[in-house]
Amino acid sequence: MGGNADMYVVTGDEMRRIDAFTMDQVGISDMMLMENAGSAVFSRLLQRIEPSGSRILVLIGTGNNGGDGFVIGRKLMEAGFETDIWVVPPDEKIRGAAKGHADVFAKCGHRYGSFEKDSSLFYEKLPSYTHIIDCLLGTGVKGELRSPYQEVVDAVNRTHACVISVDMPSGIPAEEGAPAAAGIRADRTMILQAPKETTFLFPYAESFGEWEVADIGIPDCSFKNSGITKYVRGESDVCRTLPKRKANVHKGANGKGLVVGGSRGMPGALSLTTLAALRTGIGLCTVALPEDIRLLVTQNAAEATLVNLPSQDGEIAPDGLEALDLTPYDGVAIGPGMGRAHRYDLYGYFRVFKGTVVIDADGLNHLSRELENWKDGRDGLTVITPHPGEMAVLTGKTIKEVERNRFSISRQFAREHQMVVVLKGPYTITSTPEGEQWVNTSGNPALAKGGSGDVLTGMILASVLQHSHKIEGILNAVYVHGHAADQLIHERDELGVTASDVINQLPRAFHSLRYP
Numbered sequence: 001m002g003g004n005a006d007m008y009v010v011t012g013d014e015m016r017r018i019d020a021f022t023m024d025q026v027g028i029s030d031m032m033l034m035e036n037a038g039s040a041v042f043s044r045l046l047q048r049i050e051p052s053g054s055r056i057l058v059l060i061g062t063g064n065n066g067g068d069g070f071v072i073g074r075k076l077m078e079a080g081f082e083t084d085i086w087v088v089p090p091d092e093k094i095r096g097a098a099k100g101h102a103d104v105f106a107k108c109g110h111r112y113g114s115f116e117k118d119s120s121l122f123y124e125k126l127p128s129y130t131h132i133i134d135c136l137l138g139t140g141v142k143g144e145l146r147s148p149y150q151e152v153v154d155a156v157n158r159t160h161a162c163v164i165s166v167d168m169p170s171g172i173p174a175e176e177g178a179p180a181a182a183g184i185r186a187d188r189t190m191i192l193q194a195p196k197e198t199t200f201l202f203p204y205a206e207s208f209g210e211w212e213v214a215d216i217g218i219p220d221c222s223f224k225n226s227g228i229t230k231y232v233r234g235e236s237d238v239c240r241t242l243p244k245r246k247a248n249v250h251k252g253a254n255g256k257g258l259v260v261g262g263s264r265g266m267p268g269a270l271s272l273t274t275l276a277a278l279r280t281g282i283g284l285c286t287v288a289l290p291e292d293i294r295l296l297v298t299q300n301a302a303e304a305t306l307v308n309l310p311s312q313d314g315e316i317a318p319d320g321l322e323a324l325d326l327t328p329y330d331g332v333a334i335g336p337g338m339g340r341a342h343r344y345d346l347y348g349y350f351r352v353f354k355g356t357v358v359i360d361a362d363g364l365n366h367l368s369r370e371l372e373n374w375k376d377g378r379d380g381l382t383v384i385t386p387h388p389g390e391m392a393v394l395t396g397k398t399i400k401e402v403e404r405n406r407f408s409i410s411r412q413f414a415r416e417h418q419m420v421v422v423l424k425g426p427y428t429i430t431s432t433p434e435g436e437q438w439v440n441t442s443g444n445p446a447l448a449k450g451g452s453g454d455v456l457t458g459m460i461l462a463s464v465l466q467h468s469h470k471i472e473g474i475l476n477a478v479y480v481h482g483h484a485a486d487q488l489i490h491e492r493d494e495l496g497v498t499a500s501d502v503i504n505q506l507p508r509a510f511h512s513l514r515y516p
């Protein structure tokens with residue numbers, strides 16, 4: 001993929017590489033990037049802060065994040081906003097481009113307060129501000145906050161002001177894996193150019209508040225040359241890539257899919273997957289299930305055709321998959337409601353199948369017992385859709401470790417096992433075996449319910465079969481799934497939104513993306 005519209009996701013180190021390339025190879029100086037950053041944030045502040053009645057504090061730290069603060073402070077003062085600038089470190093610690101912009105600020109005739117020299121005045125004035133612009137620390141933060149930053153951050157968090165962080169909430173690390181830090185809890189974060197990994201990882205994500213991304217003029221080539229392959233997947237990407245049907249198309253051209261699973265205890269999961277595939281536009285959908293539950297499923301999904309599989313103890317019999325002929329199908333989704341009583345040789349069964357295989361739910365449990373086999377890859381594309389608990393089982397890690405390292409754990413698993421990994425959760429991450437990753441931005445807590453995953457599996461199957469670029473098909477399914485839930489909570493409370501509601505919403509969700 002690629003193109004100029006890409007929004008990247010970076011670590012602190014990656015951002016430093018990108019900045020260095022932009023300065024040394026492209027020739028845009030650090031002073032200019034800082035001016036751009038300050039200007040971009042300033043113009044966004046203008047949309048949010050009224051000059052009358054507002055009292056603004058710009059808080060400045062040692063590094064380049066503080067340098068951005070000097071630009072923002074200068075522009076706010078020049079525009080007539082009632083603004084105080086407070087610099088936390090001693091003057092001599094400010095260096096480089098930040099020092100350059102501190103000098104510009106002073107030469108324009110503006111003054112700032114020194115926290116070091118007059119901290120009591122600072123604390124006295126702090127409750128009087130309506131807005132606090134946080135330029136204490138950015139991507140250069142390391143470890144727990146040191147004094148006096150920690151005290152200042154705690155005091156800011158106790159105010160009633162609207163706190164707007166620049167690039168990062170100060171104190172929060174930019175990359176996954178770092179211990180949770182007690183940083184600024186922002187109401188809004190104006191991220192410079194590229195979101196950082198922690199923007200999408202909990203608990204850090206909560207500190208960002210609402211976030212938006214300000215373009216500061218770093219060219220796309222700086223990201224490409226720095227080897228960044230993590231992207232944000234947003235609505236415009238989906239609108240651009242939804243497949244269009246030709247007027248004379250026939251059902252066979254929209255994908256022939258097979259959904260395998262179901263058990264006496266869980267017939268509903270299979271219905272949800274099948275209905276979701278149908279509502280995502282699959283041409284033909286066949287359901288393969290233990291023969292003794294077929295009536296339960298056919299009542300719900302009249303459009304699907306059925307294949308009865310031998311049943312044992314209410315689940316597909318251990319050799320039950322052998323009876324299935326895969327040749328008529330372009331893709332298979334396996335796992336929803338399948339049960340765990342028996343073992344199946346999934347790799348042996350799917351290895352030479354050329355179509356896409358989507359594995360979810362109990363299918364992942366079966367997969368976890370035969371993971372070694374998958375390292376050689378198979379003839380078609382394999383997609384797995386674990387939630388953090390399932391990812392923990394697949395990797396032998398704890399759920400907490402998975403949650404803290406979502407990017408690296410899913411990237412490594414995808415590489416090692418030659419699969420596309422769709423790691424679900426808020427900000428679902430999709431990783432390819434080649435190391436590309438996309439963060440999804442749609443969805444809400446209404447999806448944290450039984451059945452949501454079954455719906456997504458059906459959508460991914462249907463979507464992959466209709467896209468010539470299969471990864472785009474997966475990404476679009478993930479986005480539309482969340483988008484449908486987002487539309488639903490405009491009309492009703494998130495508590496009452498069910499997986500079936502999401503399925504029924506899909507035609508409207510697709511329509512709104514196709515005709516934005």
Ligand SMILES: NC(=O)C1=CN([C@@H]2O[C@H](COP(=O)(O)OP(=O)(O)OC[C@H]3O[C@@H](n4cnc5c(N)ncnc54)[C@H](O)[C@@H]3O)[C@@H](O)[C@H]2O)[C@@H](O)CC1
Nearest residue numbers: 019033034063064065137138139140141142144145146167
């Ligand atoms: N490099 C560039 O060209 C640009 C950088 N920009 C800004 O620069 C930021 C990154 O700049 P820096 O790398 O200087 O990093 P920071 O601005 O985050 O400052 C890092 C400094 O803070 C101090 N520090 C680190 N950890 C600390 C802790 N735990 N407690 C107390 N003090 C600590 C250290 O003195 C360190 O040098 C970005 O977030 C962004 O806001 C923008 O101006 C755009 C251009």
Ligand SMILES: [K+]
Nearest residue numbers: 134137168170
């Ligand atoms: K900051």
